[in-house]
Each structure stands twice: as structure tokens, then as C-alpha cells.
Amino acid sequence: MRTVKVDVAVIGAGSAGLSAYRTAKAAGASVVLIEGGAHGTTCARVGCMPSKLLIAAAEAAHSAAATAPFGVHVDGTVRVDGREVMQRVRSERDRFVGFVVDGVEKMPEADRLTGYARFIDDNLLQVGDHTKVSARSVVIATGSSPVVPAMYRALGDRVVINDDVFDWTDLPRRVAVIGAGVIGLELGQALSRLGVDVTLIGARGKVGPLTDPDITAYAAKVFDDAFRFEARTDVEAVSRDGDEVQIRYRTSDGELRDITVDYVLVTAGRKPNVGSLGLENTSIALDESGVPVYDPLTFQAGAHPVFIAGDVNGVLPLLHEAADEGRAAGANAARFPEVTPLVRRAPISVVFSDPGIAMVGASYRDLTPGSFVTGEVSFEDQGRSRVMLRNRGLMHVYVDKASRQFVGAEWIGPDAEHIAHLLAWSLQMKLTVDAMLAMPFYHPVVEEGLRTALRSAAERLGAVG
Structure with a gap:
């Protein structure tokens, strides 16, 4: 030694x-x-x-x-x-x-x-x-x-975490994804689009990192239309039979359902x-x-x-x-002992789903009620989004009433990962909604949807940008 x-x-x-x-x-x-x-x-x-x-x-x-x-x-x-x-x-x-x-x-x-x-x-x-x-x-x-709850650990090699997925040599036929967070959404949708029969089982109505009730509900509908997405369930029993797993869960409306899968992918936190x-x-x-x-x-x-x-x-x-x-x-x-605090960059998070999910700045849950206005845009009739047939999405931007500064946003929609950067830069520069609306928006681009949301917020503040 x-x-x-x-x-x-x-x-x-x-x-x-x-x-x-x-x-x-x-x-x-x-x-x-x-x-x-x-x-x-x-x-x-x-x-x-x-x-x-x-x-x-x-x-x-x-x-x-x-x-x-x-x-x-x-x-x-x-x-x-x-x-x-x-x-x-x-x-x-x-x-x-x-x-x-x-x-x-x-x-x-x-x-x-x-x-x-x-x-x-x-x-x-x-x-x-x-x-x-x-x-x-x-x-x-x-x-x-990754955390794997005890009820799933008993499944042996039929339970996997995201680490295991990337060592697969082939795609399975049926997978249950436990957890509707970022990892669960991304992998669940990807596997579904690759032909895997996917059931995504959430527990508390969560959809990725979203906290805005309207955006969360819209996102849940989008994913439920794409594959079997159960955002709010109670898993009652899990058992293994050979190389298959049976899962019994109760839906939010009380219905009892049984599914059989080849693997259970647990994405229930870390x-x-x-x-x-x-x-x-x-x-x-x-x-x-x-x-x-x-x-x-x-x-x-x-x-x-x-x-x-x-x-x-x-x-x-x-x-x-x-x-x-x-x-x-x-x-x-x-x-040490001299220490300096970190000055953090503007908060930004992205879920690489389709449509994408993004959050910038303060979340809806963290804002003080009555201190802000919400600007809104639906991407369903947004020009460029409709041209590309990628016109599903709903965005909320939050603007402080007193300072008129942009303070945060939550949304699901096309090109969310790119729009998120524009908003993060605006937040870090402490821009007001008026200053953001003074910036150029080319036509026709998906970012014009962001302009619509900002105009909505400005109108609710009492002035059109």
C-alpha cells in the first residue's frame, strides 16, 4: 500500500x-x-x-x-x-x-x-x-x-435500465417502460417508432419535466395518440413466466389492465x-x-x-x-480556503421527443401566482409547422408583470430544442418581452410561433408589441 x-x-x-x-x-x-x-x-x-x-x-x-x-x-x-x-x-x-x-x-x-x-x-x-x-x-x-424498485428487481434479466438498452443486439417485440420522465419518453417513443410494441406506464400524471397543467395535459394527449401512454397508473402486480413478464396495473379511471412484455425498462429516477x-x-x-x-x-x-x-x-x-x-x-x-460561487447560466432543458419538449427559466410551478402573465400559442395552425405536417404543439411563455421581463416558458412543439436556445439567451440577457418582439423573425419559420406567444403576453400586459 x-x-x-x-x-x-x-x-x-x-x-x-x-x-x-x-x-x-x-x-x-x-x-x-x-x-x-x-x-x-x-x-x-x-x-x-x-x-x-x-x-x-x-x-x-x-x-x-x-x-x-x-x-x-x-x-x-x-x-x-x-x-x-x-x-x-x-x-x-x-x-x-x-x-x-x-x-x-x-x-x-x-x-x-x-x-x-x-x-x-x-x-x-x-x-x-x-x-x-x-x-x-x-x-x-x-x-x-438508475433506481430499480424491489418489485422489478425480482424479474432478473427481464428488467433493464437505459444502460442495458444500448447493448442490445436486436430490438425486442414488446417493452413496458416504467416512468414518464425524460428518459422514459425519449426511449419509449423511439422504440415505438422502430416497431416495438411499447406501453409507457407513469405514476403521477407526469410528462417529462413539465409542470404547467395545460401543457402537461396537451403533451399527454400527443403521446397517447402515438403509442400506449398511461400517465397516471398504479402497478398492482408484476410476475415473470419464462422469458415473458406479466404486468397488472390500474388506470386513472379505475380500469384494471394486464399486459405481457419481453422486457421491462425501468426509468423511475436516479x-x-x-x-x-x-x-x-x-x-x-x-x-x-x-x-x-x-x-x-x-x-x-x-x-x-x-x-x-x-x-x-x-x-x-x-x-x-x-x-x-x-x-x-x-x-x-x-x-481552498478561497472559494467563489458559481454564476449559473440560464436554466434550459430539452426532451428529444417528437414533438420536442422544452423548458427555459422558471417553471410554472416555481412562479408566484399573480406575479406574471402567460402568453400562448398553438402550433396546430402555425404556418411553417403545418406546411411540414409537424403542427402539434402548445407553448406558454411567462412574463413578469412589474418588469415586463421574460422569466420562463414551458412547451411541446416542433423544433423545441432550437427555440429553447433563443429563449435561454433572452433570459440570460434579461430581455423584456418588448425587446424580444423587436428582434427579427424570418418568414416562414417555426419561430414565428414564439413571436405569437410573446405578442399574446404583451397584449395581456396591456400593450401590443
């Missing part, structure tokens, strides 16, 4: 950990990056990129099957080859992972330790059975893992990866999840030289946020 001394130890080589390492290194600190699992980041290996590869295949299949309304007829039926679909997903996924791994391998060998880290005390870590690390500061960037860190050996205060109690701006755990960044803190499990948090945590760890 050897002992190494460093200024900063970073636990976890994901998006946050890599950013923390690079930032601390750039600040002149001696740094060691510790990783016990596979390199490649959650995004590249089992998250953002492989899911978009699956979604891209699904969009191709859907587009090919939806040409007739344009007067374009494809002879025969669209055939989806599941093996070819999954081969491309795995191949391109491995390519993205390879880029990340190559970057790690280019780091100085002395800066990399392989093994799971465990606190022995506040400033001493043990890595595997080979190294002790004495660190002046520590960054915990261990990420999160938990922080802190269980094996030995935090009980430290004097750090922990919350009910076992995560150090920390300052959400500096990421510092109490008065300790320990910083929590990325998905492990459960605040904003998005790649760009994890990278920002990693940079802030790495800088503060290197400069």
Missing part, C-alpha cells in the same frame, strides 16, 4: 470530474483523478449520445412511413432491421466513448488512479487495495445510477453514487440520501475542503451543468 500526497483528489472521471481535474490542474494544483468504473462518461456511454442515435433511427423510420400525406408514396412497407439499428447505435456509441477515453489516456499517468475510492478520514482516501491518497481538497463527482465512499468515516454532515450537505453555489460541504459536483448532487443532471459545476468545484478545491 503506497501513499501519495496531492493538492486535489477528484473522485469520478465523468463530465464533472474531468472538468474539475482540468480546472484544478490549470490553477497549478497537483491533482489525481480517481475512477473505479469504466471510463467514457455517462453522456457518451449510456446517456445523451446513444439515446440520440436510437432516436435518429426512429425519426428515419417515422419519416419514411409518413410520406403519403404529401402525395409521396413509397412502394411497399418500411422495414426496420433491429440488428442493423442496434449495430449502428453500439458502433457510434463506442466511437464517442473512444474520444473520451483517448483524452483520459493522454493525461499524465501519475495523475490517474484506477480503483474505487473510500474515505478513511476527512482528508485521507484509500483507492482499491493499492493506494492511499492524502489530499488537501477533494472533489466528489461520482455521478448517479440515486447519487455515494454508498461506497465511506463518508460515515468523516465528520461531514450528510443529508437523508447520504450526500454531504453542501453550498449549492460553491459546492463546498460545510466548512470542509470537500466539494460536490455533477449528477451526484442531484440538482441539474445535465451535461453542460455538470461541466460548469466541475469547473467551479475544481477551481475552489485548488484555491
Whole structure:
């Protein structure tokens, strides 16, 4: 057992950990990056990129099957080859992972330790059975893992998480997706469009991250028209019979339904990866999840030289946020005891469904009733959307009554991922609805729908933009 001394130890080589390492290194600190699992980041290996590869295949299949309304007829039926679909997903996924791994391998060998880290005390870590690390500061960037409730764990290899989907060599016939959050929506719709018989089972009426009741209800109808989408159910029984799974659930109107599937894909939330860190050996205060109690701006755990960044803190499990948090945590760890709060970018989140879902700024749930007006647009008759036959969507924009500043939006609609960036930039620049309406809108584009929503908000404020 050897002992190494460093200024900063970073636990976890994901998006946050890599950013923390690079930032601390750039600040002149001696740094060691510790990783016990596979390199490649959650995004590249089992998250953002492989899911978009699956979604891209699904969009191709859907587009090919939806040409007739344009007067374009494809002879025969669209055939989806599941093996070819999954081969491309795995191949391109491995390519993205390879880029990340190559970057790690280019780091100085002395800066990399392989093994799971465990606190022995506040400033001493043990890595595997080979190294002790004495660190002046520590960054915990261990990420999160999918939660699989006990009733589904009994299904053995018939229950899968999103990590498993991207290792499939072929597409199954029938899948039940448990959870109507972002991952459930994206994978559920993609699998359905690729010919898989999908039943998506939610619990509380949730549709992705949406909180606006009107937008949520509209979105639920859109997905229910596309595949079997049960947003509010109570699963009463799950059992396995050979390679099949029987699920009995009760719908929101009290109807009891039974389905048989080949796999159950559980997307019911994630938990922080802190269980094996030995935090009980430290004097750090922990919350009910076992995560150090920390300052959400500096990421510092109490008065300790320990910083929590990325998905492990459960605040904003998005790649760009994890990278920002990693940079802030790495800088503060290197400069400790001098710490600087992170100035966050405008909040933005996107669900890569079709139509897309997006949220920018304050959610409807977080706004104070009576403090804002809501501007609205339906994309059903929006010009460019109708031209493309992508005219399903409803958008709400929220504008502060006193300042006339744009404060947030929730919507489902075409090109949501692109419109979200326009709104996030407007929010970060603290623009008023009047200033936004003074910006150019080309014709005919989907963004003209955003202008309609902004005009609606301006009218409700008492002036037409």
C-alpha cells in the first residue's frame, strides 16, 4: 500500500470530474483523478449520445412511413432491421466513448488512479487495495445510477435500465417502460417508432419535466395518440413466466389492465453514487440520501475542503451543468480556503421527443401566482409547422408583470430544442418581452410561433408589441 500526497483528489472521471481535474490542474494544483468504473462518461456511454442515435433511427423510420400525406408514396412497407439499428447505435456509441477515453489516456499517468475510492478520514482516501491518497481538497463527482424498485428487481434479466438498452443486439417485440420522465419518453417513443410494441406506464400524471397543467395535459394527449401512454397508473402486480413478464396495473379511471412484455425498462429516477465512499468515516454532515450537505453555489460541504459536483448532487443532471459545476468545484478545491460561487447560466432543458419538449427559466410551478402573465400559442395552425405536417404543439411563455421581463416558458412543439436556445439567451440577457418582439423573425419559420406567444403576453400586459 503506497501513499501519495496531492493538492486535489477528484473522485469520478465523468463530465464533472474531468472538468474539475482540468480546472484544478490549470490553477497549478497537483491533482489525481480517481475512477473505479469504466471510463467514457455517462453522456457518451449510456446517456445523451446513444439515446440520440436510437432516436435518429426512429425519426428515419417515422419519416419514411409518413410520406403519403404529401402525395409521396413509397412502394411497399418500411422495414426496420433491429440488428442493423442496434449495430449502428453500439458502433457510434463506442466511437464517442473512444474520444473520451483517448483524452483520459493522454493525461499524465501519475495523475490517474484506477480503483474505487473510500474515505478513511476527512482528508485521507484509500483507492482499491493499492493506494492511499492524502489530499488537501477533494472533489466528489461520482455521478448517479438508475433506481430499480424491489418489485422489478425480482424479474432478473427481464428488467433493464437505459444502460442495458444500448447493448442490445436486436430490438425486442414488446417493452413496458416504467416512468414518464425524460428518459422514459425519449426511449419509449423511439422504440415505438422502430416497431416495438411499447406501453409507457407513469405514476403521477407526469410528462417529462413539465409542470404547467395545460401543457402537461396537451403533451399527454400527443403521446397517447402515438403509442400506449398511461400517465397516471398504479402497478398492482408484476410476475415473470419464462422469458415473458406479466404486468397488472390500474388506470386513472379505475380500469384494471394486464399486459405481457419481453422486457421491462425501468426509468423511475436516479440515486447519487455515494454508498461506497465511506463518508460515515468523516465528520461531514450528510443529508437523508447520504450526500454531504453542501453550498449549492460553491459546492463546498460545510466548512470542509470537500466539494460536490455533477449528477451526484442531484440538482441539474445535465451535461453542460455538470461541466460548469466541475469547473467551479475544481477551481475552489485548488484555491481552498478561497472559494467563489458559481454564476449559473440560464436554466434550459430539452426532451428529444417528437414533438420536442422544452423548458427555459422558471417553471410554472416555481412562479408566484399573480406575479406574471402567460402568453400562448398553438402550433396546430402555425404556418411553417403545418406546411411540414409537424403542427402539434402548445407553448406558454411567462412574463413578469412589474418588469415586463421574460422569466420562463414551458412547451411541446416542433423544433423545441432550437427555440429553447433563443429563449435561454433572452433570459440570460434579461430581455423584456418588448425587446424580444423587436428582434427579427424570418418568414416562414417555426419561430414565428414564439413571436405569437410573446405578442399574446404583451397584449395581456396591456400593450401590443
